[in-house]
Amino acid sequence: MTFSIVARSDDGGATYPTRAYAFDRSSTFAVSGGGTTHACSTADPTYDYRKMGADKSLVSPFRSNLYVTSRASLDANGDGVCDSVGMVYARSTDHGGTWSSAQVLESDYFNVDQIAVAADGAVLLAIRVLSSDSRCNLRPGIVLRRSTDGGATFNAGSCIFADATGEAQPNFVWPAAHPSDPSRLYLAFDGRVASLASQHIFFMTSTNGGNSWTAPLRID
Numbered sequence: 001m002t003f004s005i006v007a008r009s010d011d012g013g014a015t016y017p018t019r020a021y022a023f024d025r026s027s028t029f030a031v032s033g034g035g036t037t038h039a040c041s042t043a044d045p046t047y048d049y050r051k052m053g054a055d056k057s058l059v060s061p062f063r064s065n066l067y068v069t070s071r072a073s074l075d076a077n078g079d080g081v082c083d084s085v086g087m088v089y090a091r092s093t094d095h096g097g098t099w100s101s102a103q104v105l106e107s108d109y110f111n112v113d114q115i116a117v118a119a120d121g122a123v124l125l126a127i128r129v130l131s132s133d134s135r136c137n138l139r140p141g142i143v144l145r146r147s148t149d150g151g152a153t154f155n156a157g158s159c160i161f162a163d164a165t166g167e168a169q170p171n172f173v174w175p176a177a178h179p180s181d182p183s184r185l186y187l188a189f190d191g192r193v194a195s196l197a198s199q200h201i202f203f204m205t206s207t208n209g210g211n212s213w214t215a216p217l218r219i220d
Helices: none
Strands: 004-008 018-023 028-030 036-039 047-054 066-075 084-092 100-106 115-117 123-129 141-147 158-162 169-177 185-193 198-206
Touching (some): 004 047, 018 066, 066 115, 141 169
Parallel strands (some): 028 100
Antiparallel strands (some): 028 036, 066 084, 123 141, 185 198
């Protein structure tokens, strides 16, 4: 079994006396569009591939908030059996003491590879989508989801890149934010180049808070 424990140190990392579960066996997750789903109950739930982000901005109204995502084994229909996997999320507004706003981010088995927090407190999650996702016009691409209320809720997400040629099919996606300028965002991704039958690293930037992005630049 794997749960998601977050431990906190108040002495520069010498000790970690404060520990709390971001997710555990009793977790209930809100689902987009209404309703809830639960962690599996007949077997210990698996929380895997955990990521954490922190709001470190001096000017953010949500300074010191913590955010965690994980893959999770879920009981979608309430019969106690693990029957789906989703990306789940929770936030802490008290330095990791307690966790709230638990929700399922995506219904597909996709990773959140990194949580970015902008200088104004916006929480940014970038995910790769396949050609079955309508947000990128049924092409492999990258969808950026944003929270502007301290991680309480996220928008449905918008496509910031769609691979129309097969020369940059996203896999792992890493967003990042400028530490003091909320308009400057960055994103790197590992993309498959079909004509070369190999993976390469691409880089994109935004200077308007993510409303528009440069075309992917291959940098490896």
